[in-house]
Each structure stands twice: as C-alpha cells, then as structure tokens.
Amino acid sequence: MIFLAETYKQLIIITHQYMNLLKNLQDIVTPSRISNDPAELYCYSSDASYITGTPDYVVMPCTTTEVSEIVKLAHMHRIPITARGAGTGLAGGAVPLRGGIVLDMSRMNKLLDIDIRNLQVLVEPGLIHADLNRSLEPYGFFFPPDPGSSEMCTLGGLIANRGSGMRSVKYGTVTDYVLDLEVVMPDGTIIQTGGKVMKSASGYDLTALMVGSEGTLGVITGTRLKIHPLPKARAAVLAHFNDLEAAGNAVSAIMGRGLVPSACELMDSTTIRAVNAYDPDLNIPDCEALLLIEVDGAPCSVESDAVNVADCCKELGAFNVRIAGSESEMKELWAARRLAGAAVTRLSPGKTRVYIGEDVAVPLSVIPEMLREIRAISKKHGLTIMTYGHAGDGNLHTGMAIDTLDEKQWEVIKQAADDIHRAALLLGGTVSGEHGIGSARGMYMTEEHGSALEVMVSIKKALDPYNIMNPQKVGLE
Amino acid sequence: MIFLAETYKQLIIITHQYMNLLKNLQDIVTPSRISNDPAELYCYSSDASYITGTPDYVVMPCTTTEVSEIVKLAHMHRIPITARGAGTGLAGGAVPLRGGIVLDMSRMNKLLDIDIRNLQVLVEPGLIHADLNRSLEPYGFFFPPDPGSSEMCTLGGLIANRGSGMRSVKYGTVTDYVLDLEVVMPDGTIIQTGGKVMKSASGYDLTALMVGSEGTLGVITGTRLKIHPLPKARAAVLAHFNDLEAAGNAVSAIMGRGLVPSACELMDSTTIRAVNAYDPDLNIPDCEALLLIEVDGAPCSVESDAVNVADCCKELGAFNVRIAGSESEMKELWAARRLAGAAVTRLSPGKTRVYIGEDVAVPLSVIPEMLREIRAISKKHGLTIMTYGHAGDGNLHTGMAIDTLDEKQWEVIKQAADDIHRAALLLGGTVSGEHGIGSARGMYMTEEHGSALEVMVSIKKALDPYNIMNPQKVGLE
Numbered sequence: 001m002i003f004l005a006e007t008y009k010q011l012i013i014i015t016h017q018y019m020n021l022l023k024n025l026q027d028i029v030t031p032s033r034i035s036n037d038p039a040e041l042y043c044y045s046s047d048a049s050y051i052t053g054t055p056d057y058v059v060m061p062c063t064t065t066e067v068s069e070i071v072k073l074a075h076m077h078r079i080p081i082t083a084r085g086a087g088t089g090l091a092g093g094a095v096p097l098r099g100g101i102v103l104d105m106s107r108m109n110k111l112l113d114i115d116i117r118n119l120q121v122l123v124e125p126g127l128i129h130a131d132l133n134r135s136l137e138p139y140g141f142f143f144p145p146d147p148g149s150s151e152m153c154t155l156g157g158l159i160a161n162r163g164s165g166m167r168s169v170k171y172g173t174v175t176d177y178v179l180d181l182e183v184v185m186p187d188g189t190i191i192q193t194g195g196k197v198m199k200s201a202s203g204y205d206l207t208a209l210m211v212g213s214e215g216t217l218g219v220i221t222g223t224r225l226k227i228h229p230l231p232k233a234r235a236a237v238l239a240h241f242n243d244l245e246a247a248g249n250a251v252s253a254i255m256g257r258g259l260v261p262s263a264c265e266l267m268d269s270t271t272i273r274a275v276n277a278y279d280p281d282l283n284i285p286d287c288e289a290l291l292l293i294e295v296d297g298a299p300c301s302v303e304s305d306a307v308n309v310a311d312c313c314k315e316l317g318a319f320n321v322r323i324a325g326s327e328s329e330m331k332e333l334w335a336a337r338r339l340a341g342a343a344v345t346r347l348s349p350g351k352t353r354v355y356i357g358e359d360v361a362v363p364l365s366v367i368p369e370m371l372r373e374i375r376a377i378s379k380k381h382g383l384t385i386m387t388y389g390h391a392g393d394g395n396l397h398t399g400m401a402i403d404t405l406d407e408k409q410w411e412v413i414k415q416a417a418d419d420i421h422r423a424a425l426l427l428g429g430t431v432s433g434e435h436g437i438g439s440a441r442g443m444y445m446t447e448e449h450g451s452a453l454e455v456m457v458s459i460k461k462a463l464d465p466y467n468i469m470n471p472q473k474v475g476l477e
Numbered sequence: 478m479i480f481l482a483e484t485y486k487q488l489i490i491i492t493h494q495y496m497n498l499l500k501n502l503q504d505i506v507t508p509s510r511i512s513n514d515p516a517e518l519y520c521y522s523s524d525a526s527y528i529t530g531t532p533d534y535v536v537m538p539c540t541t542t543e544v545s546e547i548v549k550l551a552h553m554h555r556i557p558i559t560a561r562g563a564g565t566g567l568a569g570g571a572v573p574l575r576g577g578i579v580l581d582m583s584r585m586n587k588l589l590d591i592d593i594r595n596l597q598v599l600v601e602p603g604l605i606h607a608d609l610n611r612s613l614e615p616y617g618f619f620f621p622p623d624p625g626s627s628e629m630c631t632l633g634g635l636i637a638n639r640g641s642g643m644r645s646v647k648y649g650t651v652t653d654y655v656l657d658l659e660v661v662m663p664d665g666t667i668i669q670t671g672g673k674v675m676k677s678a679s680g681y682d683l684t685a686l687m688v689g690s691e692g693t694l695g696v697i698t699g700t701r702l703k704i705h706p707l708p709k710a711r712a713a714v715l716a717h718f719n720d721l722e723a724a725g726n727a728v729s730a731i732m733g734r735g736l737v738p739s740a741c742e743l744m745d746s747t748t749i750r751a752v753n754a755y756d757p758d759l760n761i762p763d764c765e766a767l768l769l770i771e772v773d774g775a776p777c778s779v780e781s782d783a784v785n786v787a788d789c790c791k792e793l794g795a796f797n798v799r800i801a802g803s804e805s806e807m808k809e810l811w812a813a814r815r816l817a818g819a820a821v822t823r824l825s826p827g828k829t830r831v832y833i834g835e836d837v838a839v840p841l842s843v844i845p846e847m848l849r850e851i852r853a854i855s856k857k858h859g860l861t862i863m864t865y866g867h868a869g870d871g872n873l874h875t876g877m878a879i880d881t882l883d884e885k886q887w888e889v890i891k892q893a894a895d896d897i898h899r900a901a902l903l904l905g906g907t908v909s910g911e912h913g914i915g916s917a918r919g920m921y922m923t924e925e926h927g928s929a930l931e932v933m934v935s936i937k938k939a940l941d942p943y944n945i946m947n948p949q950k951v952g953l954e
Contacts, residue, residue, distance in 0.1 A: 117729040117842040140735050162678040173676050175685065176653055191929040196840040198870040199650050200907040201639040201689055202914055203926055203951055204933045208652065208685030212678055229735030252594040258617050258706030298782070301775030363673040365594040393675040430677040437679055449680055452668040455940065456681045462939030463932065474680055 021077065025059060025101075028069040033060040033107075044084065044102045048149075049355050050404075051092025051439050055082065055102040062107050064182060064190060064221040071219060072188030074101055074468050082470045083215045085126065085157025088149040090355040091438025093161060093214045097472040103219060105156050111135055112222075118196060119227055120179055125156025125220045132225075141227045144171035147434070148341065156220045161436035162212030166263040169392030170296075171228065173434070175211045182222035183210055186464040196224065209459070214436055215470040217463050231262065231296035235306035236333045238322045239313035240287040244268075246317040247289035248368035251391045254293065254312050255364070259305055263294040264392030265337050268371055270347065270378075271386040271399070275336050278343035282336050285320055289371070291391065292337050294330075340388040344399035347384045351401035356440065357417025360424035361395040361433030370396060373423040381416045395433030422447075437474045445475030498554065502536060502578075505546040510537040510584075521561065521579045525626075526832050527881075528569025528916050532559065532579040539584050541659060541667060541698040548696060549665030551578055551945050559947045560692045562603065562634025565626040567832040568915025570638060570691045574949040580696060582633050588612055589699075595673060596704055597656055602633025602697045609702075618704045621648035624911070625818065633697045638913035639689030643740040646869030647773075648705065650911070652688045659699035660687055663941040673701065686936070691913055692947040694940050708739070708773035712783035713810045715799045716790035717764040721745075723794040724766035725845035728868045731770065731789050732841070736782055740771040741869030742814050745848055747855075748863040748876070751820035752813050759813050762797055766848070768868065769814055771807075817865040821876035824861045828878035833917065834894025837901035838872040838910030847873060850900040858893045872910030899924075914951045922952030 025034050035041070035058045045054040056079075061067045074081045080100030087094055096102050109126035116139055123132060130150040133142050146165035147153055153163075159181070164173035180194035183206075193206035210217060241247040251264055267275070267290045276284055284290065291313065295305040306323045313321050324330045344353045362370045371387060374396075378385040389397040398420060402409035421431045421444050431437070431444045445453050453475065460467075460476050471477070502511050512518070512535045522531040533556075538544045551558045557577030564571055573579050586603035593616055600609060607627040610619050623642035624630055630640075636658070641650035657671035660683075670683035687694060718724040728741055744752070744767045753761055761767065768790065772782040783800045790798050801807045821830045839847045848864060851873075855862040866874035875897060879886035898908045898921050908914070908921045922930050930952065937944075937953050948954070 201909040298778030300777035428673045432678045
C-alpha cells in the first residue's frame, strides 16, 4: 500500500509537472502550435521506418528564439527533445523513443538569402530540398546532395542525417556543402558553428560534428549552404552485365581511368525482374547486373566521357551498351532506376516493404562480394532481396517486403537485415551510407567503431549531460 | 626556510620523476630516438612562426604502439605532449609551450598502400606531401590539397591544421579527402575515426573533428586519403586591373557564370612591385591588382573555359589579359605568383618577414573591402604590407617584414596584425583560412566563435581532462 501511495504521489507530481509544462510552452509559442492531442501525437510517433514511439507534446516553433526557450525549459525539467523535419527518415531518428517534446521544424522553412556572389544560400531547416533546387535553377546553380526523398525531406533532416544521394560519387555528401549551422545547444544556448567564408582553419569543425549527429547534440535552426554551378550538359550510359564481378570491376575501372561520373547506379538481377514486372514496357534484358552511369560537365567533354565509359564497360564484358545524350533518352534510362524503390512489392504481392538493413556501404573493390553475400542471405532466409543503389560510392540499398502482420516474417526479415549489416562490416563497410543510425542500427555501433564509440559517448555526455537531446539514438547508450 | 626546504623537496621529486621518465621512455623506444640534449631541444623549440617554447624531451616514434605507450606514460604523469610534423607551421601549433614531450612524427613516413580500385591511399602521418603526389602521378592520380610548403610539410601536419592551398577553390580542403584517421587519444587508446568506405552516415564525424584540431585531442598516427584523377589539361588566364573593386567582382563573376576555376590567385599592387623588384624580367605592368586564374579538366572544355574567364575579366575592365595554354607559358605565368612569398623582403631590404596576421579569409564579395582595409592599416602603421593569395576562396595572405631585433618594430607589426585580424572578423571572415590558430591567433577565438568556443572547450575537457595534448593552443584556455 505504501508503494502504491508513493507511485500515486509520483504520478501526481509528474502530471502536475506536465500541466505546468503545457502552460510554460504556451508562454513561448501560441497554443495553436502546441498539441498533446492523442491523434496528432500518433502522427508524430513514427517516421518512414518501422520504429515507433509517442511524444507527450508536439510543438511547432517559428523562430530560433522559440526553439531556444523550449530547449531551456526541457533542460530545466530534463524532458527529451526530438527535432523532426518531414519524417522521411529510415532509421527512426525522428521518433521520440522516450516521449517528451517533438519539435516539428517544418514551419521554419524560409529560403532567407540566395547569395550568388558568395556561392551560398541561407536557409531555415524546414525548407524542402527540392524547393531549394527549384529556387536556384534560374540562377544556373544547384545544391548537389540529392536524396531520393528530395520532394519531401527537409534540409535540416538531410543535414542531421549526413544524407547524400546518387550524385555523391562526384559531388560528395551534405557535409561538403554546409558552411555554417545555427544550433540550439542542449542548455538552450544558440551557437554558430561556421560562417560565410568558403574555408577556415579556425578551431574545431563543429559544423561537421553536428552534421550527421541526428539531433543528439542540439537542434539545427538555420544553415548556410554552399551551392554549385549547374552542369552544362549530361549524358548517361546503360550497360548490362552477365557477371557480378565484371560489373563491380567496371565501377573501379571507370574511375581508374580518371573519369568521375556524376552518378553510377547499379541494379541486380532481382531488381531488374521487379522493375520489369512493374513496367513491362521497360523490357530490360535478363542479366546479373545493370549499371547506369551518368557523366556531366561541358558539352564537349560529356560526349567523349560517355564514349569512354561505354568502351570501358564493353571491355569488361558488358552487352547491350547504350549511350543517351538527349533529355528524353536520359529520362527513359532513368525511369527504370527510379522505379526500383517502388517495384520491390511486385516480387512479393500483398507484402509491405520494410526499410531495414537497407543502407550498407562497402569499399568499391568489394561490391561484387557484397552482392554475392546478399544473394546468399536471401537464399538462407528464403526471402526475396533486391539490391540497387549507388555503386559509385559503394552504397547499396536492399529492398525486402513481408506481411507485416506476421510475426514470424518479422523474425526472418530482422535476421536477414542483421546478416546484411554484419556482412558489410566484415567487408570493411558501414551499416549506413546515407540514412543514418537512428535507433534501427544502434546495435552495430560498437562493432563498426570500436573504441571510437566511447569518444562519441564522451562528446555526447559533455555537451548533453542530462541526455535530453534525442535520447536512445546513434547507439550512444 | 621551511618553504625553501619544501621547494627543494619538490624539485627533487620533479627531477626524480623526469629521470624516471627518461628511463620509462627508453623502455618504449630505443635511446637513439630520445633526446634531451639542449642543442637538439632548441631545434624543436620553434616552427616557421615567431612563437617559441622548449620541450623537455624529443621522442621519435616509429610505430603507433610506441606513440600509444608514450601517451599512456604522459597521461599517467600529466606531461604535455606536442606532435610535430616538419615544423613548417605558421602559428606555433607544433611549439611545446608548456615543455614536456615533443613527438617528432617524421620517421613514421611510409606510404603503406596505393589502392586505385578504392580511390584511396593509406599513409603514415610523417609522409611529405609532395612525395605522395610524386608517387601517385604514374597512376594518373593526385591528392588535391596543395599547401605552399608541399616539399617540406607532412601530411599529418597538413591534416592537423586543416590545410589546403591554391586549388581549394575547386577541390576543397584536406577535410574533404580524409576518409579515416588512426588517432592515439589522450589516454593512449588507439581509435579509427572512419574507414575504407567513400561515405558513411554512421555516428559522429570524428574524422572531421580531428582534422584541424591541431593535436589538442590526440595524435594522428595514420590516415586513409581519398585521391582524385589528374586533370587531363590546364590553362591559365592572367588579367590586370586598375580597380580593386573590379578585380574582386571578377572573382565572383567568374563563378557566377558557372565556371569553377582550379585556382584563382590575386596579387595586389604592393606585391606586384615586390615581385618586379625581385625579378625585373617579369616586368608586370603597374596596376591595382592582378588575377591569375587556372582552369582544368578535359582539353576541349579547358580551352573554352579559359576564353570565357578572359572575356569575363575584360568585361569587368581588365587590361593586358593573356591566356596561357602550353606548359611553358603556364610556368611563366605562375613564376610571379610563386615569387610572392619570397619577394616581400625586397620591399624592406635588411628586414625579415614575420608570419603574423598572414592568413585571414573573408567572404568573396568583400575581398575589395578587405584589400582596402589592409591598405589603410599599412598607411596607419607606416608598414609596407603586400597582399596576395587565394582570392577564389577569399583567403588573403599578407606579407610584412621588420628588423626583428627592434622591439618597437615588433610593437608596430603586432598592432598591424591585430588590425588585420579584426578587420577580417568585422567583414564576416576568419583569422585563419588555412594555417591554423596555434598560439598565434588564440586571442581571437572568442570574437570569432562566440559561444561555440565554449562547446570546443567542453569537447577538449571531455576528451583530454588533464590537458596534456598540445596545451595552450587554439584559444581553448
């Protein structure tokens, strides 16, 4: 009885604290931008992964000051804070595993400045990726990182996850484009991690530390991003291979010749089957692997580069090698690749794709080995796995679908994902090339990083001693 | 008397400790690689800056294990550890301000692996920059960051200082090329910060945190570096301007046209005078500023890019615009730029160049303002200042010379440097574009970084609680 009474007392205190919290939050932002309505909280309890966790409050800040005040409050009461962009994450990064406050950053979505003279833009974190590029196009510039979720994802989310995309083989990841971040630290302090200059050797690179830290060290409230001139021309080469090894070798060989493609995408035989089933008009020949290689730059060099790439593929045994130079031909070639993500369910009708084990990256030289490993894992578990992705930087996406109401199938897919992660690590790879660790891949951090994980934990503890910033993520606890 | 006795006792303890230290060090490395000979210690008491500080011991490790054992010893006895490459630093970064042990890393200079298939090399930190590029040339590859001290500086030093060079305008800084670092942490633990993969979204970016941390967080004992295909062709454009504003505008305008030059160097009128005095054959026309712009890539595009750059300069009022396409013509154009550093003393015969206030960087759009500020500072202090450098990324080097035996002249140069640093900060710039903070620029860290400096200090304290790693640097204390 004493125990129950104590529990009840605790409950009263907590309830009281939370009621106060609502009032306190209302002092910071207008009530219409705060919610604890269960239906709304439910919408914020997942991202595009299978991870779930319900927040206690959702708040939609409009300014950095509001974010800072909310974080100060959370800091005082030790309440978890999880920042969320568009919720397109694939590892549960924006899911509030310990409840608390979700900061929906989507209202802070202004493109504040396009500064062509300084080759940069100043944006709020909630701006949608594709919107930025649409705004830059008339100036002949673009922001090169190109996530598949471009039309939905926010720049803040992309930065927090160290995202990239198809063109990172030439243009790098988001890290290479962030000049400055405005970050609200775990105690509410607002810092600038960089500045307007194109380079600096002054102090620790806090910008790069924050990029990819998945909201565990602070909340990104603004950023300056480097932009790049749009390439004048593009061409694409499509090559079919009957041998995985040859396709993998082609990737290395192309780069070894001094060609840096702007994209180098791969689809394995299972993906080809899925895509053909999705759109029979595509009629891709049956083969072990298909490479779609894009080159960009000056019109004169693009043409010769494409021929060079095609020759290289042919020398390594490719058949049916095609070069597309016109926009319409390019579109046709890219159609198949763009369908890959959606086509996975065609191989397993009635099943749902689960994003799990979907983002490993390996050194370029072991891409064929990794593809063979995935095939063996597919066979071992009797689970169809299609593999496609950014062969140019070794980042392979796997597509697997199950009946999500069947617990046994969950067991199987989890085991298959575990095998995929471990195979990538054994080949010197990483469990995430561009989607992040979130809570879906935290268990591999020790295996992947060894003692370096302790260094990450020390940094986390030093900057966020009460562990309020997106707790239980990135394998830090 | 009691006090004296106590002091004496302390002295005995310290002496004893140091004697033990020597013995302990000898247990780790062979005695020939340890020195406490005053003459030798003197050689390690400065770098290429004006900062000095004498170590107690110099140790030359040959393996990571040796470094780890030495650091463990230092950790146990709270002895400062300063890692040193070739001592070409310009901010006192490798100078042991609190004595202790200097680790001369120059014996760990092996090029362990050239891995073209994975577009990377594995090297020890003591490898000389130019040696790496000489080894890569036969493969048609290069490591793009190109410090002026290439023939002397070590890759470890370059990484620790987040160095770059003339070609960073197109190719970025050293950060963009470090895939992995092996680091001995302040307690002797050995970590790997990255891996063989080309990209990763797994965990905090410790690689980028270590790059530019100037040995204050650990000792770099190995690294994997991304390499890049050598460009097939190069061309250079030389343009003379009678108006600073126009020269500055040309830099922005060239990039605004979608051209990314591989170098964009500037020399102001004082530098031109100095270079002409050094080598009258160069006979550069008197003008306010000269731009030397290099483009590289495919032969066909290089030609049209060079014409485009030349046209752009002409439109903005440049005169005497020349395009050099052949190797010999290119060499001739670059000769003047290469002389700039040495020529400074020609303007002030009998004086010595002091590297101070020599590395500011500002946003591209304010380069003309910064040049005018420097001119005003020169006038104010009656001190000749020549300005040259990497206009393409806003990094301006200033050259000043004094009679170093004259204390008054020291006062003047220090005041001028202070004015230069503050002017750069007021224009939204940084006190160091590529040379680092060391102890020469620590006093500007608060002004430049505000509250972000506290975040850096927290990280330093968390990872190096006894402050043994290169203490008194980067403005952290």
